[in-house]
Amino acid sequence: MMPSMFQGNEEEAPNSGEPECVLCRRARVNPDTCGQMVATGGLCAHQFCLFFADGLLEWRTPLGELFGFSLHAVQHAVQLADQKHCFVCGERGATISCAQTGCERSFHLPCAEDGECVTQYFGQHRSFCWEHRPRQAAEAAPSQNTSCVICLEPVGDSTSYHTMMCPVCKQAWFHRGCIRKHALHAATMRFFCPVCGGRTQFRSQMTTLGIQIPVRRPSWWDDEDYQPLRERHRRCDAKMCIYLGGRERAQEAG
Missing domain, CATH: 3.30.40.10 (Zinc/RING finger domain, C3HC4 (zinc finger))
Structure with a gap:
Protein backbone atom coordinates (compact mmCIF):
# COMPACT_ATOMS: atom_id res chain seq x y z
CA MET A 1 0.00 0.00 0.00
CA MET A 2 1.36 3.40 -0.97
CA PRO A 3 2.35 5.71 1.93
CA SER A 4 0.05 8.70 2.36
CA MET A 5 1.15 12.09 1.06
CA PHE A 6 2.13 14.72 3.56
CA GLN A 7 3.02 18.36 3.48
CA GLY A 8 6.23 19.67 4.98
CA ASN A 9 8.94 17.87 6.87
CA GLU A 10 9.37 17.83 10.62
CA GLU A 11 13.14 18.24 10.26
CA GLU A 12 12.73 21.44 8.27
CA ALA A 13 12.78 24.84 9.91
CA PRO A 14 11.04 27.34 7.59
CA ASN A 15 12.43 30.86 7.54
CA SER A 16 15.19 29.86 9.94
CA GLY A 17 17.73 32.00 8.10
CA GLU A 18 20.11 29.03 7.90
CA PRO A 19 21.70 28.06 4.58
CA GLU A 20 19.67 25.51 2.63
CA CYS A 21 20.91 22.58 0.59
CA VAL A 22 20.35 23.39 -3.10
CA LEU A 23 19.29 19.79 -3.73
CA CYS A 24 16.83 18.94 -0.93
CA ARG A 25 15.99 22.62 -0.27
CA ARG A 26 16.19 22.16 3.48
CA ALA A 27 18.40 23.66 6.16
CA ARG A 28 17.76 21.20 8.96
CA VAL A 29 17.64 17.50 8.22
CA ASN A 30 18.62 14.23 9.86
CA CYS A 129 10.56 4.07 -4.18
CA TRP A 130 8.22 2.23 -1.78
CA GLU A 131 6.89 -0.02 -4.54
CA HIS A 132 10.19 -1.13 -6.07
CA ARG A 133 12.48 -1.17 -3.05
CA PRO A 134 14.31 -4.43 -2.18
CA ARG A 135 12.52 -6.42 0.49
CA GLN A 136 13.64 -8.97 2.98
CA ALA A 137 12.49 -12.51 2.29
CA ALA A 138 11.49 -13.29 5.86
CA GLU A 139 10.53 -16.93 6.31
CA ALA A 140 8.07 -16.02 9.05
CA ALA A 141 6.64 -12.91 10.65
CA PRO A 142 7.73 -12.02 14.19
CA SER A 143 5.57 -13.45 16.94
CA GLN A 144 3.27 -11.14 18.83
CA ASN A 145 5.67 -10.61 21.75
CA THR A 146 8.87 -10.19 19.73
CA SER A 147 11.02 -7.24 20.79
CA CYS A 148 13.78 -5.34 19.03
CA VAL A 149 17.09 -6.73 20.29
CA ILE A 150 18.50 -3.20 20.44
CA CYS A 151 15.83 -1.01 22.05
CA LEU A 152 13.79 -3.90 23.55
CA GLU A 153 10.54 -2.35 22.34
CA PRO A 154 7.98 -4.46 20.38
CA VAL A 155 8.55 -4.80 16.64
CA GLY A 156 4.94 -5.76 15.86
CA ASP A 157 3.61 -9.02 14.53
CA SER A 158 4.24 -8.51 10.82
CA THR A 159 7.12 -7.68 8.49
CA SER A 160 7.29 -4.11 7.22
CA TYR A 161 9.62 -1.37 6.03
CA HIS A 162 10.38 -0.49 9.64
CA THR A 163 10.92 -4.05 10.87
CA MET A 164 14.00 -6.09 9.90
CA MET A 165 15.44 -9.52 10.68
CA CYS A 166 18.94 -10.98 10.75
CA PRO A 167 19.29 -13.11 7.58
CA VAL A 168 21.83 -15.37 9.29
CA CYS A 169 20.23 -16.58 12.53
CA LYS A 170 16.67 -15.47 11.62
CA GLN A 171 16.11 -14.96 15.33
CA ALA A 172 17.13 -11.34 15.82
CA TRP A 173 14.51 -8.71 14.97
CA PHE A 174 15.05 -4.98 15.13
CA HIS A 175 13.60 -1.67 14.03
CA ARG A 176 15.12 -0.07 10.93
CA GLY A 177 15.94 3.05 12.94
CA CYS A 178 17.68 1.02 15.65
CA ILE A 179 19.90 -1.04 13.35
CA ARG A 180 20.71 2.12 11.38
CA LYS A 181 21.96 3.86 14.54
CA HIS A 182 23.91 0.75 15.49
CA ALA A 183 25.58 0.64 12.06
CA LEU A 184 26.51 4.33 12.15
CA HIS A 185 28.20 3.96 15.54
CA ALA A 186 29.75 0.52 15.06
CA ALA A 187 30.93 1.16 11.46
CA THR A 188 32.69 -1.57 9.48
CA MET A 189 34.89 -2.76 12.34
CA ARG A 190 32.13 -3.63 14.80
CA PHE A 191 28.91 -4.00 12.78
CA PHE A 192 27.46 -7.51 12.98
CA CYS A 193 24.28 -9.21 14.18
CA PRO A 194 23.83 -8.39 17.88
CA VAL A 195 22.62 -11.94 18.54
CA CYS A 196 24.54 -14.45 16.39
CA GLY A 197 27.51 -12.32 15.38
CA GLY A 198 26.93 -12.92 11.66
CA ARG A 199 28.99 -10.54 9.54
CA THR A 200 29.35 -11.02 5.79
CA GLN A 201 25.79 -12.01 4.86
CA PHE A 202 24.37 -9.71 7.52
CA ARG A 203 26.26 -6.65 6.27
CA SER A 204 25.51 -7.43 2.63
CA GLN A 205 21.77 -7.60 3.19
CA MET A 206 21.66 -4.58 5.48
CA THR A 207 23.39 -2.37 2.91
CA THR A 208 21.08 -3.63 0.16
CA LEU A 209 18.10 -2.70 2.33
CA GLY A 210 19.39 0.84 2.81
CA ILE A 211 21.46 0.70 6.01
CA GLN A 212 24.55 2.89 5.84
CA ILE A 213 27.73 1.30 7.24
CA PRO A 214 30.52 3.90 7.42
CA VAL A 215 34.03 2.77 6.50
CA ARG A 216 35.86 3.90 9.63
CA ARG A 217 36.52 2.96 13.23
CA PRO A 218 33.59 2.79 15.69
CA SER A 219 32.41 6.15 16.98
CA TRP A 220 33.39 5.19 20.52
CA TRP A 221 36.93 4.14 19.60
CA ASP A 222 38.51 7.48 20.47
CA ASP A 223 36.20 8.23 23.40
CA GLU A 224 38.25 8.76 26.56
CA ASP A 225 35.63 6.99 28.66
CA TYR A 226 35.94 3.91 26.45
CA GLN A 227 39.73 3.59 26.62
CA PRO A 228 39.85 1.71 29.97
CA LEU A 229 37.59 -0.99 28.48
CA ARG A 230 40.21 -1.70 25.80
CA GLU A 231 43.02 -2.23 28.30
CA ARG A 232 43.99 -5.76 29.18
CA HIS A 233 44.61 -6.71 32.78
CA ARG A 234 48.28 -7.72 32.83
CA ARG A 235 48.84 -8.83 36.39
CA CYS A 236 47.87 -11.98 38.26
CA ASP A 237 45.73 -11.11 41.29
CA ALA A 238 45.68 -14.53 42.93
CA LYS A 239 46.55 -14.49 46.64
CA MET A 240 49.39 -16.88 45.87
CA CYS A 241 50.72 -16.71 42.32
CA ILE A 242 52.52 -19.94 41.42
CA TYR A 243 53.78 -18.81 38.00
CA LEU A 244 57.58 -18.89 38.02
CA GLY A 245 57.79 -15.81 35.82
CA GLY A 246 56.02 -13.68 38.41
CA ARG A 247 52.71 -11.84 38.62
CA GLU A 248 53.53 -9.27 35.97
CA ARG A 249 54.15 -11.88 33.26
CA ALA A 250 51.38 -14.33 34.08
CA GLN A 251 48.80 -12.65 31.81
CA GLU A 252 51.12 -12.53 28.81
CA ALA A 253 51.97 -16.19 29.11
CA GLY A 254 48.31 -17.20 29.51
Missing part, protein backbone atom coordinates in the same frame (compact mmCIF):
# COMPACT_ATOMS: atom_id res chain seq x y z
CA PRO A 31 22.43 14.12 9.41
CA ASP A 32 22.34 10.32 9.60
CA THR A 33 20.40 10.37 6.33
CA CYS A 34 21.83 13.34 4.45
CA GLY A 35 25.34 13.65 5.84
CA GLN A 36 27.14 16.88 6.60
CA MET A 37 26.57 20.18 4.83
CA VAL A 38 29.31 21.94 2.90
CA ALA A 39 29.22 25.39 1.33
CA THR A 40 31.43 26.88 -1.36
CA GLY A 41 31.07 29.19 -4.35
CA GLY A 42 27.68 30.35 -3.13
CA LEU A 43 26.24 26.80 -3.08
CA CYS A 44 25.36 24.65 -0.07
CA ALA A 45 24.68 20.93 -0.26
CA HIS A 46 24.49 17.83 1.91
CA GLN A 47 27.00 15.09 1.19
CA PHE A 48 24.49 12.36 0.37
CA CYS A 49 22.04 14.65 -1.41
CA LEU A 50 24.93 15.02 -3.87
CA PHE A 51 25.72 11.31 -4.07
CA PHE A 52 22.11 10.30 -4.72
CA ALA A 53 21.15 13.08 -7.15
CA ASP A 54 20.25 11.70 -10.59
CA GLY A 55 23.31 11.31 -12.83
CA LEU A 56 25.57 13.40 -10.61
CA LEU A 57 27.81 10.66 -9.21
CA GLU A 58 29.43 10.01 -12.61
CA TRP A 59 30.73 13.60 -12.64
CA ARG A 60 32.58 13.28 -9.32
CA THR A 61 36.30 14.08 -9.53
CA PRO A 62 39.14 14.69 -7.03
CA LEU A 63 39.04 18.39 -7.96
CA GLY A 64 35.32 18.95 -7.33
CA GLU A 65 34.54 21.71 -4.85
CA LEU A 66 31.54 20.03 -3.16
CA PHE A 67 32.57 16.55 -1.95
CA GLY A 68 34.19 16.01 -5.34
CA PHE A 69 31.39 17.55 -7.43
CA SER A 70 31.96 20.67 -9.51
CA LEU A 71 29.69 23.67 -9.01
CA HIS A 72 28.64 23.48 -12.64
CA ALA A 73 27.57 19.83 -12.33
CA VAL A 74 25.59 20.56 -9.16
CA GLN A 75 23.82 23.53 -10.75
CA HIS A 76 22.91 21.35 -13.73
CA ALA A 77 21.43 18.70 -11.41
CA VAL A 78 19.37 21.38 -9.67
CA GLN A 79 18.00 22.64 -12.98
CA LEU A 80 16.99 19.14 -14.07
CA ALA A 81 15.23 18.48 -10.77
CA ASP A 82 13.34 21.77 -10.77
CA GLN A 83 10.60 20.27 -12.95
CA LYS A 84 10.19 17.16 -10.78
CA HIS A 85 7.88 16.91 -7.79
CA CYS A 86 8.59 14.75 -4.75
CA PHE A 87 5.97 12.01 -4.56
CA VAL A 88 6.20 12.15 -0.75
CA CYS A 89 5.90 15.85 0.14
CA GLY A 90 4.63 17.15 -3.21
CA GLU A 91 7.22 19.92 -3.44
CA ARG A 92 9.42 20.64 -6.48
CA GLY A 93 13.12 19.99 -6.81
CA ALA A 94 13.15 16.23 -6.27
CA THR A 95 16.65 15.25 -7.40
CA ILE A 96 16.41 11.51 -6.70
CA SER A 97 14.53 9.10 -8.97
CA CYS A 98 13.62 5.47 -8.44
CA ALA A 99 16.18 3.19 -10.13
CA GLN A 100 13.49 0.84 -11.37
CA THR A 101 13.16 1.10 -15.15
CA GLY A 102 9.88 2.78 -16.10
CA CYS A 103 9.17 4.19 -12.64
CA GLU A 104 8.66 7.96 -12.66
CA ARG A 105 8.64 8.58 -8.91
CA SER A 106 11.14 11.12 -7.58
CA PHE A 107 11.81 12.35 -4.07
CA HIS A 108 14.06 14.42 -1.81
CA LEU A 109 16.54 12.50 0.32
CA PRO A 110 15.07 13.79 3.64
CA CYS A 111 11.68 12.45 2.49
CA ALA A 112 13.00 8.93 1.81
CA GLU A 113 12.04 7.38 5.14
CA ASP A 114 8.61 9.02 5.25
CA GLY A 115 7.98 7.62 1.77
CA GLU A 116 9.37 4.19 2.76
CA CYS A 117 12.06 4.45 0.10
CA VAL A 118 15.41 2.66 0.14
CA THR A 119 18.68 4.46 -0.59
CA GLN A 120 21.77 2.29 -0.95
CA TYR A 121 24.89 3.95 0.46
CA PHE A 122 27.40 2.06 -1.68
CA GLY A 123 28.45 1.51 -5.28
CA GLN A 124 26.19 3.45 -7.64
CA HIS A 125 24.14 4.83 -4.72
CA ARG A 126 20.87 3.61 -6.18
CA SER A 127 17.49 4.62 -4.80
CA PHE A 128 14.10 2.92 -4.90
Whole structure:
Protein backbone atom coordinates (compact mmCIF):
# COMPACT_ATOMS: atom_id res chain seq x y z
CA MET A 1 0.00 0.00 0.00
CA MET A 2 1.36 3.40 -0.97
CA PRO A 3 2.35 5.71 1.93
CA SER A 4 0.05 8.70 2.36
CA MET A 5 1.15 12.09 1.06
CA PHE A 6 2.13 14.72 3.56
CA GLN A 7 3.02 18.36 3.48
CA GLY A 8 6.23 19.67 4.98
CA ASN A 9 8.94 17.87 6.87
CA GLU A 10 9.37 17.83 10.62
CA GLU A 11 13.14 18.24 10.26
CA GLU A 12 12.73 21.44 8.27
CA ALA A 13 12.78 24.84 9.91
CA PRO A 14 11.04 27.34 7.59
CA ASN A 15 12.43 30.86 7.54
CA SER A 16 15.19 29.86 9.94
CA GLY A 17 17.73 32.00 8.10
CA GLU A 18 20.11 29.03 7.90
CA PRO A 19 21.70 28.06 4.58
CA GLU A 20 19.67 25.51 2.63
CA CYS A 21 20.91 22.58 0.59
CA VAL A 22 20.35 23.39 -3.10
CA LEU A 23 19.29 19.79 -3.73
CA CYS A 24 16.83 18.94 -0.93
CA ARG A 25 15.99 22.62 -0.27
CA ARG A 26 16.19 22.16 3.48
CA ALA A 27 18.40 23.66 6.16
CA ARG A 28 17.76 21.20 8.96
CA VAL A 29 17.64 17.50 8.22
CA ASN A 30 18.62 14.23 9.86
CA PRO A 31 22.43 14.12 9.41
CA ASP A 32 22.34 10.32 9.60
CA THR A 33 20.40 10.37 6.33
CA CYS A 34 21.83 13.34 4.45
CA GLY A 35 25.34 13.65 5.84
CA GLN A 36 27.14 16.88 6.60
CA MET A 37 26.57 20.18 4.83
CA VAL A 38 29.31 21.94 2.90
CA ALA A 39 29.22 25.39 1.33
CA THR A 40 31.43 26.88 -1.36
CA GLY A 41 31.07 29.19 -4.35
CA GLY A 42 27.68 30.35 -3.13
CA LEU A 43 26.24 26.80 -3.08
CA CYS A 44 25.36 24.65 -0.07
CA ALA A 45 24.68 20.93 -0.26
CA HIS A 46 24.49 17.83 1.91
CA GLN A 47 27.00 15.09 1.19
CA PHE A 48 24.49 12.36 0.37
CA CYS A 49 22.04 14.65 -1.41
CA LEU A 50 24.93 15.02 -3.87
CA PHE A 51 25.72 11.31 -4.07
CA PHE A 52 22.11 10.30 -4.72
CA ALA A 53 21.15 13.08 -7.15
CA ASP A 54 20.25 11.70 -10.59
CA GLY A 55 23.31 11.31 -12.83
CA LEU A 56 25.57 13.40 -10.61
CA LEU A 57 27.81 10.66 -9.21
CA GLU A 58 29.43 10.01 -12.61
CA TRP A 59 30.73 13.60 -12.64
CA ARG A 60 32.58 13.28 -9.32
CA THR A 61 36.30 14.08 -9.53
CA PRO A 62 39.14 14.69 -7.03
CA LEU A 63 39.04 18.39 -7.96
CA GLY A 64 35.32 18.95 -7.33
CA GLU A 65 34.54 21.71 -4.85
CA LEU A 66 31.54 20.03 -3.16
CA PHE A 67 32.57 16.55 -1.95
CA GLY A 68 34.19 16.01 -5.34
CA PHE A 69 31.39 17.55 -7.43
CA SER A 70 31.96 20.67 -9.51
CA LEU A 71 29.69 23.67 -9.01
CA HIS A 72 28.64 23.48 -12.64
CA ALA A 73 27.57 19.83 -12.33
CA VAL A 74 25.59 20.56 -9.16
CA GLN A 75 23.82 23.53 -10.75
CA HIS A 76 22.91 21.35 -13.73
CA ALA A 77 21.43 18.70 -11.41
CA VAL A 78 19.37 21.38 -9.67
CA GLN A 79 18.00 22.64 -12.98
CA LEU A 80 16.99 19.14 -14.07
CA ALA A 81 15.23 18.48 -10.77
CA ASP A 82 13.34 21.77 -10.77
CA GLN A 83 10.60 20.27 -12.95
CA LYS A 84 10.19 17.16 -10.78
CA HIS A 85 7.88 16.91 -7.79
CA CYS A 86 8.59 14.75 -4.75
CA PHE A 87 5.97 12.01 -4.56
CA VAL A 88 6.20 12.15 -0.75
CA CYS A 89 5.90 15.85 0.14
CA GLY A 90 4.63 17.15 -3.21
CA GLU A 91 7.22 19.92 -3.44
CA ARG A 92 9.42 20.64 -6.48
CA GLY A 93 13.12 19.99 -6.81
CA ALA A 94 13.15 16.23 -6.27
CA THR A 95 16.65 15.25 -7.40
CA ILE A 96 16.41 11.51 -6.70
CA SER A 97 14.53 9.10 -8.97
CA CYS A 98 13.62 5.47 -8.44
CA ALA A 99 16.18 3.19 -10.13
CA GLN A 100 13.49 0.84 -11.37
CA THR A 101 13.16 1.10 -15.15
CA GLY A 102 9.88 2.78 -16.10
CA CYS A 103 9.17 4.19 -12.64
CA GLU A 104 8.66 7.96 -12.66
CA ARG A 105 8.64 8.58 -8.91
CA SER A 106 11.14 11.12 -7.58
CA PHE A 107 11.81 12.35 -4.07
CA HIS A 108 14.06 14.42 -1.81
CA LEU A 109 16.54 12.50 0.32
CA PRO A 110 15.07 13.79 3.64
CA CYS A 111 11.68 12.45 2.49
CA ALA A 112 13.00 8.93 1.81
CA GLU A 113 12.04 7.38 5.14
CA ASP A 114 8.61 9.02 5.25
CA GLY A 115 7.98 7.62 1.77
CA GLU A 116 9.37 4.19 2.76
CA CYS A 117 12.06 4.45 0.10
CA VAL A 118 15.41 2.66 0.14
CA THR A 119 18.68 4.46 -0.59
CA GLN A 120 21.77 2.29 -0.95
CA TYR A 121 24.89 3.95 0.46
CA PHE A 122 27.40 2.06 -1.68
CA GLY A 123 28.45 1.51 -5.28
CA GLN A 124 26.19 3.45 -7.64
CA HIS A 125 24.14 4.83 -4.72
CA ARG A 126 20.87 3.61 -6.18
CA SER A 127 17.49 4.62 -4.80
CA PHE A 128 14.10 2.92 -4.90
CA CYS A 129 10.56 4.07 -4.18
CA TRP A 130 8.22 2.23 -1.78
CA GLU A 131 6.89 -0.02 -4.54
CA HIS A 132 10.19 -1.13 -6.07
CA ARG A 133 12.48 -1.17 -3.05
CA PRO A 134 14.31 -4.43 -2.18
CA ARG A 135 12.52 -6.42 0.49
CA GLN A 136 13.64 -8.97 2.98
CA ALA A 137 12.49 -12.51 2.29
CA ALA A 138 11.49 -13.29 5.86
CA GLU A 139 10.53 -16.93 6.31
CA ALA A 140 8.07 -16.02 9.05
CA ALA A 141 6.64 -12.91 10.65
CA PRO A 142 7.73 -12.02 14.19
CA SER A 143 5.57 -13.45 16.94
CA GLN A 144 3.27 -11.14 18.83
CA ASN A 145 5.67 -10.61 21.75
CA THR A 146 8.87 -10.19 19.73
CA SER A 147 11.02 -7.24 20.79
CA CYS A 148 13.78 -5.34 19.03
CA VAL A 149 17.09 -6.73 20.29
CA ILE A 150 18.50 -3.20 20.44
CA CYS A 151 15.83 -1.01 22.05
CA LEU A 152 13.79 -3.90 23.55
CA GLU A 153 10.54 -2.35 22.34
CA PRO A 154 7.98 -4.46 20.38
CA VAL A 155 8.55 -4.80 16.64
CA GLY A 156 4.94 -5.76 15.86
CA ASP A 157 3.61 -9.02 14.53
CA SER A 158 4.24 -8.51 10.82
CA THR A 159 7.12 -7.68 8.49
CA SER A 160 7.29 -4.11 7.22
CA TYR A 161 9.62 -1.37 6.03
CA HIS A 162 10.38 -0.49 9.64
CA THR A 163 10.92 -4.05 10.87
CA MET A 164 14.00 -6.09 9.90
CA MET A 165 15.44 -9.52 10.68
CA CYS A 166 18.94 -10.98 10.75
CA PRO A 167 19.29 -13.11 7.58
CA VAL A 168 21.83 -15.37 9.29
CA CYS A 169 20.23 -16.58 12.53
CA LYS A 170 16.67 -15.47 11.62
CA GLN A 171 16.11 -14.96 15.33
CA ALA A 172 17.13 -11.34 15.82
CA TRP A 173 14.51 -8.71 14.97
CA PHE A 174 15.05 -4.98 15.13
CA HIS A 175 13.60 -1.67 14.03
CA ARG A 176 15.12 -0.07 10.93
CA GLY A 177 15.94 3.05 12.94
CA CYS A 178 17.68 1.02 15.65
CA ILE A 179 19.90 -1.04 13.35
CA ARG A 180 20.71 2.12 11.38
CA LYS A 181 21.96 3.86 14.54
CA HIS A 182 23.91 0.75 15.49
CA ALA A 183 25.58 0.64 12.06
CA LEU A 184 26.51 4.33 12.15
CA HIS A 185 28.20 3.96 15.54
CA ALA A 186 29.75 0.52 15.06
CA ALA A 187 30.93 1.16 11.46
CA THR A 188 32.69 -1.57 9.48
CA MET A 189 34.89 -2.76 12.34
CA ARG A 190 32.13 -3.63 14.80
CA PHE A 191 28.91 -4.00 12.78
CA PHE A 192 27.46 -7.51 12.98
CA CYS A 193 24.28 -9.21 14.18
CA PRO A 194 23.83 -8.39 17.88
CA VAL A 195 22.62 -11.94 18.54
CA CYS A 196 24.54 -14.45 16.39
CA GLY A 197 27.51 -12.32 15.38
CA GLY A 198 26.93 -12.92 11.66
CA ARG A 199 28.99 -10.54 9.54
CA THR A 200 29.35 -11.02 5.79
CA GLN A 201 25.79 -12.01 4.86
CA PHE A 202 24.37 -9.71 7.52
CA ARG A 203 26.26 -6.65 6.27
CA SER A 204 25.51 -7.43 2.63
CA GLN A 205 21.77 -7.60 3.19
CA MET A 206 21.66 -4.58 5.48
CA THR A 207 23.39 -2.37 2.91
CA THR A 208 21.08 -3.63 0.16
CA LEU A 209 18.10 -2.70 2.33
CA GLY A 210 19.39 0.84 2.81
CA ILE A 211 21.46 0.70 6.01
CA GLN A 212 24.55 2.89 5.84
CA ILE A 213 27.73 1.30 7.24
CA PRO A 214 30.52 3.90 7.42
CA VAL A 215 34.03 2.77 6.50
CA ARG A 216 35.86 3.90 9.63
CA ARG A 217 36.52 2.96 13.23
CA PRO A 218 33.59 2.79 15.69
CA SER A 219 32.41 6.15 16.98
CA TRP A 220 33.39 5.19 20.52
CA TRP A 221 36.93 4.14 19.60
CA ASP A 222 38.51 7.48 20.47
CA ASP A 223 36.20 8.23 23.40
CA GLU A 224 38.25 8.76 26.56
CA ASP A 225 35.63 6.99 28.66
CA TYR A 226 35.94 3.91 26.45
CA GLN A 227 39.73 3.59 26.62
CA PRO A 228 39.85 1.71 29.97
CA LEU A 229 37.59 -0.99 28.48
CA ARG A 230 40.21 -1.70 25.80
CA GLU A 231 43.02 -2.23 28.30
CA ARG A 232 43.99 -5.76 29.18
CA HIS A 233 44.61 -6.71 32.78
CA ARG A 234 48.28 -7.72 32.83
CA ARG A 235 48.84 -8.83 36.39
CA CYS A 236 47.87 -11.98 38.26
CA ASP A 237 45.73 -11.11 41.29
CA ALA A 238 45.68 -14.53 42.93
CA LYS A 239 46.55 -14.49 46.64
CA MET A 240 49.39 -16.88 45.87
CA CYS A 241 50.72 -16.71 42.32
CA ILE A 242 52.52 -19.94 41.42
CA TYR A 243 53.78 -18.81 38.00
CA LEU A 244 57.58 -18.89 38.02
CA GLY A 245 57.79 -15.81 35.82
CA GLY A 246 56.02 -13.68 38.41
CA ARG A 247 52.71 -11.84 38.62
CA GLU A 248 53.53 -9.27 35.97
CA ARG A 249 54.15 -11.88 33.26
CA ALA A 250 51.38 -14.33 34.08
CA GLN A 251 48.80 -12.65 31.81
CA GLU A 252 51.12 -12.53 28.81
CA ALA A 253 51.97 -16.19 29.11
CA GLY A 254 48.31 -17.20 29.51
